[in-house]
Amino acid sequence: xxxxxxxxxxxxxxxxxxxxxxxxxxxxxxxxxxxxxxxxxxxxxxxxxxxxxxxxxxxxxxxxxxxxxxxxxxxxxxxxxxxxxxxxxxxxxxxxxxxxxxxxxxxxxxxxxxxxxxxxxxxxxxxxxxxxxxxxxxxxxxxxxxxxxxxxxxxxxxxxxxxxxxxxxxxxxxxxxxxxxxxxxxxxxxxxxxxxxxxxxxxxxxxxxxxxxxxxxxxxxxxxxxxxxxxxxxxxxxxxxxxxxxxxxxxxxxxxxxxxxxxxxxxxxxxxxxxxxxxxxxxxxxxxxxxxxxxxxxxxxxxxxxxxxxxxxxxxxxxxxxxxxxxxxxxxxx
Numbered sequence: 001x002x003x004x005x006x007x008x009x010x011x012x013x014x015x016x017x018x019x020x021x022x023x024x025x026x027x028x029x030x031x032x033x034x035x036x037x038x039x040x041x042x043x044x045x046x047x048x049x050x051x052x053x054x055x056x057x058x059x060x061x062x063x064x065x066x067x068x069x070x071x072x073x074x075x076x077x078x079x080x081x082x083x084x085x086x087x088x089x090x091x092x093x094x095x096x097x098x099x100x101x102x103x104x105x106x107x108x109x110x111x112x113x114x115x116x117x118x119x120x121x122x123x124x125x126x127x128x129x130x131x132x133x134x135x136x137x138x139x140x141x142x143x144x145x146x147x148x149x150x151x152x153x154x155x156x157x158x159x160x161x162x163x164x165x166x167x168x169x170x171x172x173x174x175x176x177x178x179x180x181x182x183x184x185x186x187x188x189x190x191x192x193x194x195x196x197x198x199x200x201x202x203x204x205x206x207x208x209x210x211x212x213x214x215x216x217x218x219x220x221x222x223x224x225x226x227x228x229x230x231x232x233x234x235x236x237x238x239x240x241x242x243x244x245x246x247x248x249x250x251x252x253x254x255x256x257x258x259x260x261x262x263x264x265x266x267x268x269x270x271x272x273x274x275x276x277x278x279x280x281x282x283x284x285x286x287x288x289x290x291x292x293x294x295x296x297x298x299x300x301x302x303x304x305x306x307x308x309x310x311x312x313x314x315x316x317x318x319x320x321x322x323x324x325x326x327x328x329x330x331x332x333x334x
Contacts, residue, residue: 003030003109003129005098009076009090009121010112011038013048014165015058016144016156018113018136023063023071025133026111032070034094035059040075041318043226046184046278049145049177051319054168061160072097077318080273080327087124149178150185183221184278191280200277202284203244204231204325206332207254207261209291212310213329214299216251218322219306222278228322229329230308231284241265244287252308253300256291264289269332276324288332 006026012019012035026033037059040052050058052075060068074093079086098106109129112122122130139156147153152169154162168174191198206229207214215227230251234243245258254261267288276282291297299308313333318326 001029001031002107004102004107005032005034005094005109006030006131007034007036007090007094007108007110007128008112009036009038009110011048011141012055012059013039013050013141013145014148014157015055015062015161016139016141017158018139018156019059020062020158021136022111022113022133023059026131027067027070029111029131030109032072034097035071035073036076036090036093037073038076039078041077043223043319043321044173044177045222046145046149046177046181047275049149049173058161058164061164062158078327079330080276080324081271081331083124087121090125146181149174149181180222180278187279197281200280200282201234201240202231202282203234203240203247204229204271204284204286204328205244205248205289206286206329207248207289207291208333209296209310210294212296212312213316213333214252214254215309215311216301217307217309223322225306226322227311227316227320227325229286229325231286240268240285241287244285248289250302253302254308255298260291261289264291266290267332271324271328271331273324284328286328286332 006029008022008026010019023033023035037052037055039048042048044051056073059073060071063071076089076093079089094108098108107129109131110122110125111131111133113133113135114122144156147155148165154165157165205214214230216230218224218226218228230248231244232247232251234240238246241262245261248254248261249258265287269286270283271286272283274281296310299310301308316326316329
C-alpha cells in the first residue's frame, strides 16, 4: 500500500456515487481511510439537510463490512472565519489517529477532486502526500439535493443509500427542508428579473453582558425556530450603526437607551462568506455591544422575533444557530 492513511474531507450532503468512487480508490491505495464529515454541527438547512450521524450512516451503507473496518469517520466543525483553526482541527484529528497508532513515521495523504475554489483545502497540508482524482460523471450534491427536496427524485447514489433517502422522505425533517427550499425559491423570484443578482446588506448586534449574550428565536422562514443574533436589512436612508441599533431595539425591546447602546459599541466587523445565507448574496456588518452592570437588562420579543432572551456563553449550541451567527459570535467574542 502506498499510504497508511488517506484523508477524504467533504460535507457529503448526500454521499453520492462520486464520493463513493473516491473512497473506493482510497481503499486500494491505503491501509485505512479517514473520512472527515464537514459542517458537522449545523442546523438542518437546504444546504445541510442531514446531521453528522445520518451522513455517517449513509457513508457506511456504501461499503461492505470488511471495507467499513478500514474506514474511520469523524465529525469536523466549520470555522468559516478562522481558516487556521479549521486546518488545526483537521491536523489534530488525523495526527491523533495516525501517530498514536503507528507513530511519526505514518505515511499520510489527502485525496480529493480539485473542482473549484471550494477545494482549496487540498493544498493546505503540504506535510502530507496528495492524490488527485477526476470528477465522477459530473455529479454535484447541490443538484441532487435540489431534485430530491423539490420532487422527491433520487439520483446519483447507491441503491442502499437510495433506500435510506426514500425512508427519510417520510420524516418531518424532510418536510421542513422541502418547505424551506420552496420558500427560498419563491423569495428569489422577487429579483430574478434584475440585470444582476443583487447583493444584500444586513446588520447584526452581538450584545454581551456578564458572560451572557442576547439572542432571539426566529418566528419566520428561513430558519424558523432557530436562535439568532438581533439584526436585519439596512434601510436605504440609514447608516449601518443606526440600523443595528434600530434592529436591536425593534427585535428585543431591550431596556437600555439608544445612546447608551451606541456608546457601548466596542468593535465592528464584516462577514461575507458567499454561502452564509440561502436567500442570496448577503453581507452583514456585526457590531459588538458590551454592556456593563451585574443585572441583565430586561428584553421582550418584537418584530421578527418570537422570543428574546439572554444566554450564557457556555450554553450556545452551533446546531441551533441561524446561518453563520455562531461563527460571528466566535469571531467577535472568542
